[in-house]
Amino acid sequence: MRILSKDLKAYAGEKVLIQGWLHKKRLLGGLTFINVRDRGGLTQVVIKDKEEVEKLRGLQIGTVLEVEGNLVEEPRAPGGVELHDATLTVMVPVTDEPPIEIDKPLSHKSDNLDTLFDNRVVGLRNLQETTIFKIRSELTRYIREFLYKNDFVEINTPKLVAGAAEGGAEVFKLDYFGQEATLAQSPQLYKQIMVGVFERVFEIAPAFRAELSATTRHVSEVTMLDIEMGFIKDHNDVLTMVQDLVYNVLTRVYEEHGDELKKLNAPELVVKPEFPRYTMAEIHALFTKETGKDTSKEIDLTPEEEKWICEYSKKQNGCEAVFATNLPKSKMKFYHMANDDDTARSADLLFRGIEISTVPQREHRYENVVTQMKAAGIDPTHPGFSHFLLAFKHGMPPHGGCGFGIDRLTEKVIGLGNVKEAILFPRDINRLAP
């Protein structure tokens, strides 16, 4: 029976069988160490028999092995146990050397990302890369667990759609049996419709953005967490839910994976349960006062301001997650709810210098939605929107939610420099493979 590396400790003194990939060879003459990688980690195998060592001649890292041997406790071995008197069986021989290093950290310098992604299928076997995606997996697990606990239902909505969900943003167009279709750039309208069914819903799914953006924070296929909740008292209810979710997820990942985060050189976490809230106008004023650069006429936060306010809040409030509230009405989407002044009931959640989520309250009154739609130049009878309006005609409670970038969250938790490093197979303007 196959034993996983992480479970070996319980089998000290017994004969065990492991299966995995050859991860590293160290030949010391009469003594050879090999590391075998399986889903639980690495196992050190000690081989003295020359014939057994010869089986590995010419075989490269990646060779699939079965190893049978006696498990002994050995303080000098990593993990405290190792296999002795091993008999090797080569399940799948590999003779080509890997195109990229597997047992040493890979270069994540921006100039080298192209090589990193070209060789992704093998490079991901590098334990440093693997750890990034294990942490990403944990982050999504924590998100799901938090939302289930708070009575949210996980949904799946179509990614092939009849029209743009959000006016303005660039969409991918494609032929759909003779009709023009687009790839969904957001589940926005569907998740709102589902508030009329379940009250509280969420989805973790790809969204497609055809923006011609070439930056460290953009990709054309993004994994979004979308949340929507009904029967809110006001915008504050949504902000609090998102805040509690993020606080829970961040503190939990640092608790449960602190060692791995440290190995990846992740920054120390500085957060408080209550994230500071500044209106956009306040941030412009503070930034202008502190730096002397006048941003009071900017509609949105500049990328420099996003970095600055997170640093500022970290120092002032001991919290590097911060809400920028009262976003300008001029930027508002037709389904957002306006305030009486020139702002909207919408906020950006910023963390470590980047926008990771937008958290608005929605306009739930049918007539107002139609009015705002027309004002945005959208035809309410278009098949991409008519069903959305039908749901509103039949009763939508006050509601709000968020769109949340899983890729950016992972990037920032680990302290990576580019969102693509947090994506297995990133898609951008230039890259469609692997």
Added chain:
RNA sequence: GGGCUCGUAGUGAAGUGGUCUAUCACGCCUCCCUGUCACGGAGGAGAUCGCCGGUUCGAAACCGGUCGAGCCCGCCA
């Protein structure tokens, strides 16, 4: 869409007019090595310096073009 930068063995880097017949590290091959864990030691293979053209007695280096890539801005998650 606008601006800036980069392209040298499989990988990461050094070299900014001649001493480059291109250097180093990792990886690979051969040999030595019984406690390695970025093992160590000796030797070896591997690059028409992205491509095309030009300047020059001479180009990896300078100029123009081209292809590829990255970063910033706009926009957004």
